Amino acid sequence: MEGFNYVNIFETKGIEYLLTLAFFAMLIPFWVYLNKPASVKEKINKVLGVLSENILKMPLGLFYSKNHTWTQLEKSGLAKVGLDDLLVHITGSTTINYNVNKGDRVKKGDLIAHIVQNEKQLSITSPISGKFESFNKTLFENPEIMNKDPYEKGWIAKIKPEDWQMETKAYLLAEDALEWAKNELSRVKDFVAVSMKKISPEPSMVVLQEGGELTENPLEHMPKEIWEDFQKEFLD
Template identity: 30%
Template sequence: MQALIGLLQNIGVFLAFLAARFAVLVVVLAALTVVFLVGLGVVRLAGRVRRHALGLTKVGGLVWRPGLYYSPGHAWLQWKGTSRLRVGLDDLAQHLLARVSEVTLPAIGQVLQAGDVVATVRAGRRQALIPAPVSGQVVAINRRLLRNPSLIHNDPYARGWLYAVAPSDAGHARLPYGEPARGWFSGEAHRFSRFM
């Protein structure tokens, strides 16, 4: 009988030990979950602040950024300084190019004519040819984009830019800008939603 009581006590001590270890595990997991959720909240808040700072808004279900020129080929242009335009793809273009795997950009110094193919974006077996929205000379390319093509999806209006060009004429002035650009983009978003 004494052996049975001793065995039951040992089993009880063992179960208490397991329960204590399980409780510690639960507390540690709860603490890690809280840290993760707080970190996630901070990241989301930072993203929201960044989107607000860039002025990003939804137009027809797509993200639109004010202060840019928009071309019919779904490129945007933004003045950087007084002599160069930065060029990237708008949100509609990045939606059409799911899972970008490779980007080819022009060479610095290359002279472009509006409408010339200036870049290619590969998404799986599909390839999109990107026309130059304006004429000019390429003065910079986004080397970070070459290493990380997903920037076209993750940040199309900032870190996902393609190249910068010193325009040879004022062709950009004919492109939609401001409220006309918003109206044009809204129409394109509507066409896209009907297509999809």
């Protein structure tokens, strides 16, 4: 036809353009896959990996309850109370809401506070009976201290004990406390495995390899219902 010129792309660099287009045609779906929001499986897999007994701290001189609190009698006669290292490694960052006022009398096992993460929370009970003397006001401004330094700056309350010797004689000390914490960590692994099954239908999600470990803060990735289950299993 007059007025038209025909060019054979195979005799020009046109083939290079086609190859380039084909490359990007394959690259774009792969890029989309890499950048899509993490799947439920990927999010839950974050809880498998690094929380091991080797990082647990159980200082000497403290009395540890099996509700994951500790207490220590000071020279002043007041008993300092806090959360144990295992619990704060499991929950991740939380804030604290107190359920008692200064001067209130509390009994061993009474609710004294909630630790909160978004809409999720755990109830913390008093390991001893006595008069509630003070909060740790530092936690209101710097709640992360409760996780970073649970035995020193991150204590949660001070109580004037009524029956210190009787109420603490069944508590754990030193090596016994550490051995219990290791066993408790094993229970947590089983709990996480069962919890995975509840929130994901994939069978592979419930398998923890022998000797497998957890990452830091496994509850951080779990919904409110799992926190409620954890409360019943480990804190009540």
